[in-house]
Amino acid sequence: MAKINFGGVVEEVVTREEFPLAKAREVLKNETIAVIGYGVQGPGQSLNMRDNGFNVIVGQRKPSKSWDHAVQDGFKEGENLFEIEEALRRGTIICYLLSDAGQIALWPTVSKHLTEGKTLYFSHGFGITYKEQTGIIPPKNIDVILVAPKGSGTSLRRLFLDGQGLNSSFAVFQNASGKAREKAVAMGIGVGSGYLFETDFKKEVYSDLTGERGTLMGAIQGIFEAQYNILRKRGHTPSEAFNETVEELTQSLMPLVAENGMDWMYANCSTTAQRGALDWRHKFRDAVAPVFEELYESVATGKEAERTIKLNSQPDYRVKLDQELKELRESEMWQAGLKVRELRPKK
Ligand SMILES: NC(=O)c1ccc[n+]([C@@H]2O[C@H](COP(=O)([O-])OP(=O)(O)OC[C@H]3O[C@@H](n4cnc5c(N)ncnc54)[C@H](O)[C@@H]3O)[C@@H](O)[C@H]2O)c1
Ligand SMILES: CC(C)(O)[C@@H](O)C(=O)O
Ligand SMILES: [Mg+2]
Ligand SMILES: [Mg+2]
Structure with missing residues (x-):
């Protein structure tokens, strides 16, 4: 494990240099890796592992959209694509990549094959x-x-095809064979991780649920809406409000943050912008801090899990989620965004 100093705290991470693909292949050479579920992570992980030379099979309900998706991606029925129970029977490593609510429903079936x-x-x-x-x-x-890619399965695949890699965390919950850790790292390399950092199951889920409800997805949309609404209320056009809220962030400023950090992005903006941003960041931090306290508490007490399980276990959960996504898509802000995206000059 490489020791890396993250802002003054030394942590150990696993890089591809010290755990190359050849080593991962050696560790997993006798394993049949059964990916159960072909939603978002299923395709990303199984295609990367297949391209990396691992023995991967997919288990998916048939008929279903996800089954057809697996066929389109080159998995062949009876060869490396099976109905779920058959894949569970054949697999030696069972990758449980159904939705978190779906995992509950299928657990009695899965556990029989463990x-x-x-x-x-x-x-x-x-x-x-x-x-x-x-x-x-x-x-x-x-x-x-556990290997948890820190990003969408879609990005996991795209970055892999680009020759890069998404970072993942890994963890061991039970080590019956004495080789669980090595297997986890080998799987992490196999699915295309850039580097791997160690965690435990509880820390992974607490940080993940906080992140996606917070700055990664929930909070960012909330802040976008609040700013867009005030600009519209004060007479700005949709295109001006959208550009000043979203388009500039994703197209101009966030790529600079990704490349070299927040201070560098600030330094590439005017001194007027720097003065204002450096002043106002404290107020925004203090305003949302109590919401983050509430969010973490909701995660830690299991309230978020309870709500997710209850709502995503209903037969019409997909219809309801799609309806809410449609409302977001059809809001003035994101309709303005659609037009703004169409106006981006093409290469
Ligand atoms: N989406 C991501 O990019 C992402 C990123 C990191 C980790 N994860 C985790 O990976 C796991 C898989 O997530 P996902 O987003 O790929 O899942 P998903 O929500 O896309 O669902 C995956 C598959 O589960 C199937 N499914 C749902 N309920 C089922 C049931 N009762 N019986 C049989 N099949 C059922 C669906 O048809 C779908 O093909 C989850 O634990 C998730 O938290 C996801
Ligand atoms: C891609 C995310 C948000 O990181 C993942 O955690 C998920 O649940 O889909
Ligand atoms: Mg998540
Ligand atoms: Mg996540």
Whole structure:
């Protein structure tokens, strides 16, 4: 493990240099890796592992859109694409990549196939951490590991095809074989991680749920809306409000942050902008800090898990989610965004 100083705190990470793909292939050479579920992570992880030379099979309900998606991606029925139970029977490493709510429904089926020597793999600490609510309690005589790519399965695949890699966390919950850690790291390299940092199942799920409800997805939309609304209320046009709220951020400023940090982005803006941003950041931080306290508490007490399980286990959960996404898409702000995107000059 490489020791890296992250802002004054030394942590150990696994890089591709010290754990090359050839080593990962050697560790997993006798394994049949069964990816159960072909939603967002399923395609990204299984295609990267397949391209990396691992023995991957996909298990998916048939007929379903996800089954057709797997066929389009080159998986062949009876060869490396099976109905879920058949994939569970064949797999030695079971990658449980159904939705977190879906994992509860299928657990009685999955657990039947978790015989001694097999490995259960997750990409989220959800099922294990909230076991009182999920009922996911694996048998003691198997390895239970986690590799959680820190980003969308779509980005995992895109970055892999670009020759880069998304960072992932990894963790071991049960080490029946004595080799669980090595297997987890090998899987992390196999799915195309850039580097891997160690965590445990609880920390993974607490940070992940906080992040996606917070700055990564929930808070960012909330802040966009608040700023867009005030600009519109004060007489600005939709195009001006959208450009000043979203387009400039994604097209001009965030790429600079990604490249070289916030101070560098600030330094590439006017001194007027720097003065204002450096003053106002404190007020925004203090205003949202109590919301983040509430959010973390909701995650830690299991309230977020309870709500997710309850709503995403209903038969029409997909219809309802799609309806809410449609409302977002059809809001004035994002309709303005659609037009702004169309006006971007093409290469
Ligand atoms: N989406 C991401 O990019 C992402 C990133 C990191 C980690 N994760 C984690 O990876 C896991 C998989 O997430 P995802 O977003 O790919 O899942 P998803 O919501 O896209 O669902 C995956 C598949 O589960 C199937 N499914 C749902 N309920 C089912 C049921 N009852 N029986 C059989 N099949 C069912 C769906 O048809 C779908 O093909 C989750 O634990 C998630 O938290 C996801
Ligand atoms: C891609 C995310 C938000 O990082 C993941 O955590 C998810 O749940 O989809
Ligand atoms: Mg998540
Ligand atoms: Mg995440």
